[in-house]
Amino acid sequence: xxxxxESGGGVVQPGTSLRLSCEASGFTFSKFAMHWVxxxxxxxxxxxxxxxxGGRNKFYIDSVKGRxxxxxxxxxxxxxxxxxSLRPDDTxxxxxxxxxxxxxxxxxxxxxxxxxxx
Amino acid sequence: DIQLTQSPxxxxxxxxxxxxxxxRASQAIDTYLAWFQQRPGKAPKSLIYAASNxxxxxxxxxxxxxSGTDFTLTINNLQxxxxxxxxxxxxxxxxxxxxxxxxxxx
Numbered sequence: 001x002x003x004x005x006e007s008g009g010g011v012v013q014p015g016t017s018l019r020l021s022c023e024a025s026g027f028t029f030s031k032f033a034m035h036w037v038x039x040x041x042x043x044x045x046x047x048x049x050x051x052x053x054g055g056r057n058k059f060y061i062d063s064v065k066g067r068x069x070x071x072x073x074x075x076x077x078x079x080x081x082x083x084x085s086l087r088p089d090d091t092x093x094x095x096x097x098x099x100x101x102x103x104x105x106x107x108x109x110x111x112x113x114x115x116x117x118x
Numbered sequence: 119d120i121q122l123t124q125s126p127x128x129x130x131x132x133x134x135x136x137x138x139x140x141x142r143a144s145q146a147i148d149t150y151l152a153w154f155q156q157r158p159g160k161a162p163k164s165l166i167y168a169a170s171n172x173x174x175x176x177x178x179x180x181x182x183x184x185s186g187t188d189f190t191l192t193i194n195n196l197q198x199x200x201x202x203x204x205x206x207x208x209x210x211x212x213x214x215x216x217x218x219x220x221x222x223x224x
Binding site: 035037044045046047050059060061062095099102103104105106107108109110111 | 152154156161162163164166167168173174205207209212213214215216217218219
């Protein structure tokens with residue numbers, strides 16, 4: 001079955017860390033750039049970060065630079081998002097998404113909720 | 119960063135209607151524009167890439183057009199499952215940016 005499934009969300013206090021995972025199945029994971037997109041409660045979609053298919057190239061939105069790190073393990077078909085120094089405004093559903101070359105996101109996971117609150 | 123605006127922010131329509139949503143970019147993005155549908159509590163669903171190309175499995179009732187800074191999404195023959203929020207996305211340059219969304223309700 002071709003799918004993406006996120007995990008690792010939860011409720012954490014400000015200033016702490018969390019690592020999200022996105023497990024891919026049913027396709028050749030190593031051939032696709034992978035992205036994280038988030039959505040705060042009641043708000044719109046916000047692109048967060050991308051990693052190239054080989055893992056060499058990464059880009060982030062300014063608000064997470066220096067705090068979040070995207071990585072991937074192609075041998076495990078898994079994408080990660082290490083989130084440090086979490087802030088209340090990081091509270092959101094985090095989606096991983098696949099993007100084929102020359103196209104847009106064509107597959108999304110169901111999302112995992114992160115709540116940053118004291 | 120490239121900013122996207124969408125209009126209207128919301129609209130009311132009836133089953134069978136045709137609706138058009140506009141997305142405008144703060145600078146030219148060629149046709150690096152995509153459209154997504156999101157129903158409440160669900161992950162986004164990808165509809166269109168490169169401004170006018172339907173992704174596999176997306177019904178032809180959806181269509182997109184535009185290039186440069188002005189883009190439109192048209193939905194023909196609205197059905198109950200089409201009532202959702204629609205977002206545009208520019209993927210011309212990083213950081214990718216989404217429009218604020220257009221809610222289509224009954």
